[in-house]
Amino acid sequence: MRSPKDFFRPLAIGAPDPVREIPFRPSRMIHFFDPSNPKMVAKVPDLAPKVDILLGNLEDAVAAEHKEAARAGLVEVGRSWDPSGGTQLWTRVNALDSPWVLDDLTTLVAEIGDRLDVVMLPKVEGAEDIHYADRLLAQLEARAGLQRPLLLHAILETARGVANVEEICLASPRMQGLSLGPADLAADRRMKTTRVGGGHPGYLVREDPPDGDVDASRATAQQDLWHYTVARMVDACGVAGILPFYGPFGDIKDTVACEDQFRNAYLLGCVGAWSLHPVQIGIAKQVFSPEPAEVAWAKRVVEAMGDGTGAVMLDGKMQDDATYKQCQVVLDLARSLAERDPDLAREYDL
Numbered sequence: 001m002r003s004p005k006d007f008f009r010p011l012a013i014g015a016p017d018p019v020r021e022i023p024f025r026p027s028r029m030i031h032f033f034d035p036s037n038p039k040m041v042a043k044v045p046d047l048a049p050k051v052d053i054l055l056g057n058l059e060d061a062v063a064a065e066h067k068e069a070a071r072a073g074l075v076e077v078g079r080s081w082d083p084s085g086g087t088q089l090w091t092r093v094n095a096l097d098s099p100w101v102l103d104d105l106t107t108l109v110a111e112i113g114d115r116l117d118v119v120m121l122p123k124v125e126g127a128e129d130i131h132y133a134d135r136l137l138a139q140l141e142a143r144a145g146l147q148r149p150l151l152l153h154a155i156l157e158t159a160r161g162v163a164n165v166e167e168i169c170l171a172s173p174r175m176q177g178l179s180l181g182p183a184d185l186a187a188d189r190r191m192k193t194t195r196v197g198g199g200h201p202g203y204l205v206r207e208d209p210p211d212g213d214v215d216a217s218r219a220t221a222q223q224d225l226w227h228y229t230v231a232r233m234v235d236a237c238g239v240a241g242i243l244p245f246y247g248p249f250g251d252i253k254d255t256v257a258c259e260d261q262f263r264n265a266y267l268l269g270c271v272g273a274w275s276l277h278p279v280q281i282g283i284a285k286q287v288f289s290p291e292p293a294e295v296a297w298a299k300r301v302v303e304a305m306g307d308g309t310g311a312v313m314l315d316g317k318m319q320d321d322a323t324y325k326q327c328q329v330v331l332d333l334a335r336s337l338a339e340r341d342p343d344l345a346r347e348y349d350l
């Protein structure tokens with residue numbers, strides 16, 4: 001194990017210094033596109049200003065015969081990318097055991113390393129995966145003469161990854177965040193759902209039988225299959241000072257259930273989710289931006305609490321040091337979103 005004193009030292013001579021803190025930038029949606037698909041690439045100029053993060057996906061959902069074209073397509077997008085708009089450019093590279101990942105990393109860092117913000121790594125199982133990518137990126141950054149380190153984002157999508165989630169988050173100063181990968185995770189855990197995220201009608205609780213009559217009709221409510229993992233992920237990210245995201249919701253037509261899944265993640269502490277189709281961009285934008293009424297309430301609490309200590313009553317509700325901090329979380333998020341979004345700035349009146 002390396003000495004903690006070495007944690008913030010570059011892993012290759014000439015590589016940029018690792019970041020000390022993960023910058024919080026608006027990250028409500030990570031919009032996936034396939035850079036080998038000309039129709040999707042044609043939409044990039046229009047989509048880029050509408051999303052917080054645009055991600056060129058090279059892994060699953062890109063057919064094996066299109067892997068090289070996807071990599072080359074992302075290089076083209078990166079070369080004409082204008083970072084001054086504030087949108088982040090990310091990529092999801094192929095898995096570390098795949099035949100493509102080495103070329104993905106070497107090509108992307110050399111060609112567009114100065115445009116990319118974050119590299120998403122799929123199927124991360126433990127700290128050893130992050131250590132490998134960390135060293136390789138440092139070598140590639142040094143060779144490319146990059147001034148700023150690329151950050152790493154891991155997808156939590158194997159049982160082993162979930163079991164090792166804390167060590168993954170703490171494995172490198174490059175770690176920017178985690179996403180839940182419910183599809184691969186379901187397969188790896190042998191869960192019996194064939195859906196990409198979302199609930200399942202079979203996973204429910206049923207009310208007790210009235211007067212012991214087990215044949216009577218009884219109300220049921222679907223439960224959230226992902227609650228445990230999202231909560232675990234949020235805590236692990238909190239420990240490491242990095243950002244948790246919900247991942248994909250595959251039922252593109254069911255925008256209502258998508259919104260519910262995103263909102264559960266938002267309330268539990270996630271900063272954003274993936275959008276797989278343009279229709280999901282607006283859902284994520286709305287859900288992961290605090291409601292104006294919530295922001296107004298947070299402002300009232302902070303004002304009423306003065307220096308943030310003691311207890312006061314506001315509309316019949318007790319406020320103290322802890323609720324002051326809860327309200328600061330909402331206000332900090334609102335302020336950072338308002339800086340990027342003039343409509344929200346007006347609605348929040350900040």
Ligand SMILES: CC(=O)SCCNC(=O)CCNC(=O)[C@H](O)C(C)(C)COP(=O)(O)OP(=O)(O)OC[C@H]1O[C@@H](n2cnc3c(N)ncnc32)[C@H](O)[C@@H]1OP(=O)(O)O
Nearest residue numbers: 032033039040043057060061183184196248252276277278
């Ligand atoms: C489990 C996981 O790993 S999830 C992450 C990996 N999966 C992905 O990245 C999937 C990304 N999304 C997609 O591939 C597509 O959205 C699909 C296959 C789900 C649906 O695609 P389509 O059937 O073409 O959807 P639809 O007909 O509604 O598309 C409307 C238009 O939006 C475009 N479009 C669809 N998705 C996207 C996207 N993610 N980004 C940009 N444009 C898109 C289509 O090309 C189409 O363009 P056109 O009007 O010029 O013909």
Ligand SMILES: O=CC(=O)O
Nearest residue numbers: 157181182183184
């Ligand atoms: O990559 C995402 C997943 O759900 O699997």
Ligand SMILES: [Mg+2]
Nearest residue numbers: 060157181184
């Ligand atoms: Mg996956």
